[in-house]
Amino acid sequence: MISCQRHLFNIPENISYFNCAYLSPQLNESKKALIEGANLKSVPWEWTSEKFFADVEKIRVLCADLFGEKPDNYALVPSVSYGMNTAARAIESKLKKGDQILLIDEDFPSNVLAWRRVCKEAGSSIVTVSKDEKSNWTSTIIDHINSNVKVVSISSCHWANGEYIDLELVSKKCKENKCFFIIDATQSLGVNEHSIKKINPDFLIAAAYKWMLCPYGLAILYVSDRWFNSRPLEETWLARDNAHNFSELVNYSDNYMPGARKFDMGQTAMPTLLPGSIIALEQIKKWGIGNISKTLSAINNKISSGLIKYDFNLIPESKRVNHILGVRVPKGKNKDYVSNLRRENIYISQRGSSLRIAPYLHNNDKDIERLINSIVK
Numbered sequence: 139m140i141s142c143q144r145h146l147f148n149i150p151e152n153i154s155y156f157n158c159a160y161l162s163p164q165l166n167e168s169k170k171a172l173i174e175g176a177n178l179k180s181v182p183w184e185w186t187s188e189k190f191f192a193d194v195e196k197i198r199v200l201c202a203d204l205f206g207e208k209p210d211n212y213a214l215v216p217s218v219s220y221g222m223n224t225a226a227r228a229i230e231s232k233l234k235k236g237d238q239i240l241l242i243d244e245d246f247p248s249n250v251l252a253w254r255r256v257c258k259e260a261g262s263s264i265v266t267v268s269k270d271e272k273s274n275w276t277s278t279i280i281d282h283i284n285s286n287v288k289v290v291s292i293s294s295c296h297w298a299n300g301e302y303i304d305l306e307l308v309s310k311k312c313k314e315n316k317c318f319f320i321i322d323a324t325q326s327l328g329v330n331e332h333s334i335k336k337i338n339p340d341f342l343i344a345a346a347y348k349w350m351l352c353p354y355g356l357a358i359l360y361v362s363d364r365w366f367n368s369r370p371l372e373e374t375w376l377a378r379d380n381a382h383n384f385s386e387l388v389n390y391s392d393n394y395m396p397g398a399r400k401f402d403m404g405q406t407a408m409p410t411l412l413p414g415s416i417i418a419l420e421q422i423k424k425w426g427i428g429n430i431s432k433t434l435s436a437i438n439n440k441i442s443s444g445l446i447k448y449d450f451n452l453i454p455e456s457k458r459v460n461h462i463l464g465v466r467v468p469k470g471k472n473k474d475y476v477s478n479l480r481r482e483n484i485y486i487s488q489r490g491s492s493l494r495i496a497p498y499l500h501n502n503d504k505d506i507e508r509l510i511n512s513i514v515k
Contacts, residue, residue: 140425140433143499154484154505159297159325159462159496162351165421168414172353175409185409187384190376193412194402200419201358204427205327206334210397213359214406218248218322220371221343221359222291224401225320226252228368229289229340232318235261237288240317242275243268244490246297249322253291262288274457276304280311289318294326298489299453300462300496305337313338324348327358329461331428334360341365349461351418353411361398374404430499435460437497437506444510453492465493465513475513482512 147163149155155163178185198209215221233239239253243266250264257263265287269278275296283290290312295303305321312319319339326332327344328351334342342360346352361368370377377400379393380386394400406412422430435455441463442452451466458464467475476488486509487494495509 139436140429140499142502143425144502146421147500149500151504152483154501154508156495156497156501156505156509157485157487158498159300159348159494160487161354162348162498163500164353164414165351165418167421168351168353168417171413171417172410175411175413178409187382189409190407191382193409193416194406196416197358197412197419200416200423201360204419204423205332205360207360208397210399211334211360211362213361213398213401215343215357215359215401215403216355217357218246218324218343218345219252220403221341221357222248222252222320222322223255224359224361224371225291225341225343226256227371228365229318229320230256230260233260233262233288236286237262238265238286239263239289239291240265240267240279240282240287242266242279242292242296244296244298245293246322246324249291249293253289275301276307279303279308283308283311283315283317285315287315287317289320291320292322294321294323294330294332295459295462297322297325299464299492299494300325300458301453301464302457302459305332305339309337309339324357325462326459328422329427329430329434330459331431338362346415346418350415351422352415355408356411356415359398359401361401363397366397366400370401372404374402374406376404376406377402425499431460433499434497437501438463438495440503440506441495441497441510444506445513448514450513461496463495465495466491467493479509479512482508484509484512 146165148166149163198212201212202209239262241264267278267282309319321339321342323342323344328349340362344358346356346358347354375381377395378391379395380391446452453464475493
């Protein structure tokens with residue numbers, strides 16, 4: 139368990155922020171690093187050629203340390219949609235008319251729109267699976283994987299309410315049926331102890347501005363070794379084997395740097411993003427993802443205990459991830475909880491029919507008490 143870390147963030151005492159699944163607060167040290175990075179443009183003579191690569195490689199190493207596999211497996215991209223389109227473009231050529239792509243109901247648009255385009259190009263079709271309140275996502279997904287399904291593309295948990303998905307079991311079923319497995323891990327990476335090696339996805343993408351505490355504008359793309367020879371979305375010169383030698387750039391190279399670097403976005407060396415991201419990932423490594431998860435589980439259990447006696451329909455602990463608490467509003471209570479809470483400086487989200495409560499390490503007992511009292515009144 140980790141003690142309250144509010145001192146590391148700039149969050150006033152009168153603010154109770156439970157919305158990390160929307161946008162995480164920024165570490166104070168990350169802010170300092172970002173300001174220093176922005177100031178670098180004012181002294182361009184200090185921006186050496188090595189700065190185009192050093193921070194990018196640091197982030198690859200940190201991702202490998204935190205999430206598993208090798209630094210070579212990670213690419214830096216601007217968004218989940220970019221990463222998902224990278225995966226979709228690679229897989230499209232493997233599909234034919236009649237093949238099916240399995241998605242889950244009410245998933246985030248980034249994990250849907252790319253596959254709709256693939257279906258138009260390849261003649262494939264989307265199968266969207268849904269479930270009732272009594273069932274769980276893991277068994278529902280597995281039960282729908284058959285010989286017609288060639289792609290399974292899902293979130294690491296349901297983004298709207300934090301319902302749990304056992305990625306290892308889904309992956310096992312995918313391997314048995316020889317279908318490709320793609321994961322949008324935005325709502326888990328940095329806060330759930332995933333073993334990418336055990337899950338063994340083809341591609342895994344996560345926006346870094348939520349549970350990885352990074353600035354807005356960066357996402358992490360994991361690419362399995364199996365796809366290193368795929369075509370990237372763009373042909374950035376920074377991913378070429380001669381990129382370090384600026385005097386030789388006119389000698390155009392068709393050879394890429396090793397691994398997933400070819401899938402990097404152009405202009406990866408962003409001093410307005412990367413220094414703050416390094417600070418954030420280093421802090422997560424210091425805390426330990428397992429410790430973060432246990433601490434947030436305890437916070438959500440306190441909130442759950444406070445709400446359940448007022449007839450709020452909560453997703454059971456056994457069916458949800460530790461860090462997101464989905465709360466279904468009781469029948470007859472249709473008031474606008476999000477707006478009402480905002481007026482009291484309490485911040486949560488509503489996604490679909492669920493209130494989504496997503497705490498972080500800055501939250502304290504006062505925050506929890508304020509949230510419970512304001513929701514039930």
